Amino acid sequence: MKAGSKFLNAVSAFALSASVVASGSGVMVLASAASAEAAVIRSVQVRGAQRAGEEAVRSNLTIQPGVTFSGADIDESVKRLYATGYFSDVKISVSGSSLVVTVAENELVNQVVFNGNRKIKDDKLAGVVQTQPLGPYSQAMVNADIERLRTAYSQIGRSDVEITTQTVNVGQGRVNIAFVINEGDRTKIADINFVGNQAYGDGRLKAVIATKESGPLSFLTRKDVYSQDKLRADEDALRQFYYNHGYPDFRIVSSDAQLDTTTNKYTINFTVEEGARYQFGDVNVESSVEGVSGDDLKGLVETKPGSVYDAREIQKSMEAISKQVASKGYPFARVTPRGDRNLQTNTIGVSYMVDQGERAYVERIEIRGNTRTRDYVIRREFDFSEGDAFNQEMISRAKRRLEALGYFTSVNISTTQGSAADRVVVVVDVEDQSTGSFGIGAGYSAGGDGFILEASVEEKNFLGRGQYVRIAAGGGLNDSRTYTLSFTEPYFLGYRLAAGFDVFRSETSSNDNYDYSETGFTLRVTAPITEDLATTFRYTYKQIEYEASDSEYADLSPVYQDLVDHGKYTQSSVAQTLTYNTLDSQTLPREGIYATFTHEFAGLGGDSEFYKLSGRARYFQTLSTEADLIGSLSVGAGHVIATGDNLNVFDQFTLGGRQVRGFDNNGIGPRTKADGDALGGTTYFTVSADASMPFPAVPEDIGLRLAAFADAGTLYGNDVKANKADVEGTGMSWRASVGVGVMWASPFGNIRMDYAIPVVKEDFDETQEFRFSMANQF
Template sequence: MRAFSTGIKKTVVVAAFVSLVPVGGTGFDFIGVSIAKAQSSIVVRGNQRVEAETVRSYMTNRGRAMTAQDIDESLKALYGTGLFSDVQIQPSGGQVIVTVKESPLINRISFEGNKRLTDEQLKSVVESKVRGFLSRSKVQSDVQRLLEAYRRNGRFRATIEPKIIELSDNRVDLVFEFDEGDKTAVSRITFVGNNAFSDGRLRDVIKTRETGLLGFIRTTDTYDPDRLTQDQEAIRKHYTKNGYADFRILSASADLDRERNIFFVTFTVDEGELYTFGQIDVQSTLPELDPARLRSVVRTSPGGTYNAEEIEKSMEAIVAEASKLGYAFAQVRPRAVRDYGNKTIAITYYIDEGPRAYVERINVRGNSRTRDYVVRREIDIAEGDAFNRTYVTQAERRLNRLGFFKSVKLTTEPGSSPDRVVLNVDVEEQSTGELGFGAGYSTAEGIIGDVSLSERNFLGRGQFIKVAAQFGEYQKGYSFSFTEPYFLGYRLSAGIDLYTTHYEDNFYRAYSEDAQGATVRFGFPITDNLTLGTSYSIMSQDIMLSRSQVNQDYRDGEASLAYKQFIAGGKKNATIFNPCPGGSNCHRYTVTSMPSANVVYNSLDNIQFPRDGIYVKFQTDFAGLGGDVSYVRATFDSRYYREIYADWGLIGMLRLRGGHIEGVGEPVDLINNFFLGGETIRGFAAAGIGPRDITRITPGGHKNSYRINEALGGRTYVAATAEMMRPFPFTPEEFGLYTGVFADAGTLFNLDDNLPREGRPIRDSKGKIVGRFSYTDTAAIRSSAGFSLLWRSPFGPLRADFGFALTKAKGDQEQVFRFSGGTQF
């Protein structure tokens, strides 16, 4: 009983003691109660903008005695905020005195001496902000970020000096002074281990370029580590697309020569063997999913060159077909089996049902200018749809192809539940506007040029707009073009073109012309390479002969009698005698209303300077939907490019083209005929082959006669070209000089019967016969051979052709030298 009473007493004492401790506790223990109470008060001094409670929140000793470790940790925490330039902590009696000196506020951030990067670009790099506290450590970090931005723009010698200008009220101006230095360009790009493709061919695959004489125009001839990474991926895709399934990049290095301020970039590759496709099969574990039906959409075929891109596209096509049949979660896994002896790879596409996951959310990030829907419409899945990795790969390829973004990356992360996936689309925008200046020279048109302003992502809506002006010795004009790539929300392009042009008469065009027109067009992509296009055009033409060209004596020879007959109204047996009496000019005004359709297949690796691929275009025009003329015209153009011998960079090209025009219910006007010459069969003048007016005229009162000899054009033509090009020997490859040989052949013939009949007499104003109509019209093959010089200049390809006629017909006009070129730069 006594033991029990003693225990009760102890319990009461303990309970009484515990009741003295505040509820919730302050971290005090019983032994240090008196010390804690003595130092529990924290006094903040020197603060002006920062609240005292904010300072106290960073003290690590709150509620307990201050130790040396507490002081050290508190100092680090307070300095780490960046709010203070000086902090002192001193325990004093029952208090802790914290004396601070606040960091000054940044009144203004300015950049001086910067030309290559704008203020807006630099502001996006620095972390220091206006109306924020100045932190010297942050300023130094900003300097490093700015230097990195300059290095990515090829300025490795750039230096930056930050300056702090003190103002009243504890404010400062932060100024970054720049010395941008010279551009650190890529002097040489070398490939080691490549045998299948020449260095020049691989340089065309990558974005990085070598600097040269006109390197000041380029922006890609500097070292950028991100671009180098993209280049490696581009090289890998190029090889795996062309049969080298085992291709590897062993290393990609960029060595800086600091003394000369240049980079040497080297790619070391292991090409592996060239493979072709072996047996192709499709197998499915899903019921009611017929593999035979899925084989019809597979794009790989036995015997074809191995192509990793075609495998990806086959997977996408299979998934799309399976989705149509109700299998939204179908996934495709290609299995490759190599036959090392025969160098073939058999592909089996295994189809099964993937995990049932749905897209919870799609986050589009980094698109400060491009609208979200422009990005989202390239992705064939939306929030709530079944998630399929194949569609993600397809979307990434489409977004890269737009050309709106410097980089595109699609990643996934878990959603709010195991069957939910969040898709993140991270993009980095790049400039899409272009101020273009075009210049060139043609032996037919003389000096020609254009100025244009274009935008590929107008107002961030993904639309294309272009305004241009053309000028030259014999022509001038203006044009406007607009394209909406997703018309009415479908993957259907629609556009409109407006133009007005004036042509002066010259030595090969015996008339002047004013033309205005408008075209509405639509494009339907069938596959990545195949496009179907339709359009409607309406055009007015005002053809004019000057008074001197229609004089009664026909002594000038400036315009053929055929053109005069055309101007006179196209009457077959009209008397060709002063067809425009009393006027200073002779006009013929016509309106053409014409729907058209075309099919284009384009697998060229480079539009401007192709080395590999096929281009085929077939177009049909139907004039006569109203208007003054009625005809059907069909044309085709096909080209095949192939690198023949990689070590020499030898490129081969075969081209076949032709066309025919047929009047509907009326003859074809001369102005609508085809005119061929040196642009098609080199070695001949512009409009130098085909039917001609060879009427001989003996003007009244003149002893000497002359032959008119002017082109009339033809209704049918066909032409073929074989050409080989290679880099010019003994010249640095970065100069872009090429030489080549060619052979051309073709014919133009088939005059309509709207001309005065052959042999009809021509009389002057006194009724005297001064000549008889005479024409040539033969389907004889014209041919030529020669050599070319080409310069891949920053202004576009410029070329000089030296052609020599091998076979010709009566009346044809030869021209050995032809110069042409000029494009946007």
């Protein structure tokens, strides 16, 4: 029994016996328990607080001189003193008119060290434990730290870790503590099995879940680490996959992990029941909200009769309807989908029921689990704040936005009852992930720059503020150099505006005839129009310079002699871009459209005067779900018009290997006959077809894919002041190439290698058959 409880019992018994207590001013009679619990003291005496100090003790007492107190106050004071962690024993008693507090102090921690750890570094473990230098030493805290360390090791697949502690007294009430760690062997995952799946093979389902079978490179990815939390997350991923692909009756019958202690490997088994595949039947919207017609809301519905059942489309429809009704003055409106199954036709009719909903307000938003990303970065993705009306559809929208950021491995949003019946607490649980990356791009050109290399470093969540930073540099053997610095603030001035800048410089030597350099900057701001559509405004300023020695000058065509004579040019332009993005994944899209349209005007000072139109759209579609065969088709076009006398060489479009693989950068289109320098063109068209599938005979969860593609494009027209006899390739001549590629979502990053053969080309075109690129997370 604690000292405070003993004292309370003594006080009660003392009061009931109506004893007489002598005080300095006379005699006081305690006639009842009630009078005993209303005691008053004149002073507080503290004993034993040598290191903590008397004031530290007094500040944790709920009892003050001259103020009545009860036994409950004594109990609370004892609890508070124990909770500080600085005391191993606390006793409170009354002596005359004084409250006497006697404490025995815990030893202080002088140093915390970790021995035997190799897989997790000291600084990481120090962030896990709560026992810290200059803090109190508590065996209960140490025991809790051991469990925290076990959890940390289980997350990297070392569940059989053994942890003990050693303490050394260094005098003056201080101790050193060492956590002695035997890391043990790493558990692995031998097999992941699925039972009951017919629509999708094991390989396709293994690609859906985050847990992977152990392989030669698993020590880098750590995706073969088993945990109960990951197993539950994998179950949710499987459900969402089936719900989004026409199987609303899908359920997981069971899932379990069996450990073979002889090999230290797990076998994970999922038993599933897919159910029938459904399509959407009739779709209706019914509203009981006064002044809001269901027919008027039907245009917001994305679920179309005859299309494959997709839970994502239902959710988006609910959000769109809820947003529209809220804008009409009904912030508490609730949208409830009701399904009507037809087992004969395997269709589900959906009726969206709109009603007033219950009045509820957001009491607070509680964010947990973010160790790097700052709270305000998460909060700003919500369309409401504390005190606003609560709406469930806004929760779903915020969850989708947070997942799209790419900052977290998991996002879970739940609600709990607030302090009143109409108050709701929104709880956001997230887990940070690596958001930095480095990239390497390489290629080889038979002419021009020969071997070309580019390296970049980028961070999508700089300092946990959600800011984007990228630095890139590249070069070729022919004295070409490029440098770029980019920065983006996604919420400029607190609004949903992504503002940023780019600073760039490039230098190149063309066929040893002249040197070209380009230096400038871009200011940009992007604003969302809808969830899928955004607009970007840009201002760009460039300074362009051409140089050549006397001997080189003599070999130049008249066009480039004019450029060298002029020396420096400036270009000042404004542009607007519309971006439409419905991709289901930014890393490996299987469905959706990504399209951009840009128009640009140059003439705000400087040497360039033109108006440009350009656009590109790419459509992705899964051609075979069983084979995970993904097809894509893209088209692009552009046209530039001179608003002054003529266009400069650098005002026209260029076309090459980025759009038509198999050709060098700027390898297609008009160029000078004398030295083969690209002039660019006024008009271009491109088209490309691509298909990819998992590499045959290789487990799909390794991430290796085989691609085949066909590209075609043309760049023609020339408005540069030049003698036509000195220019070739101005006609509308199409080029085409076919090729194969290998994509690998490797532990080192996303790697792609393409080999393309031009099948239609002109004699003066420059080719580049092989391209390589890599990007990696860190």
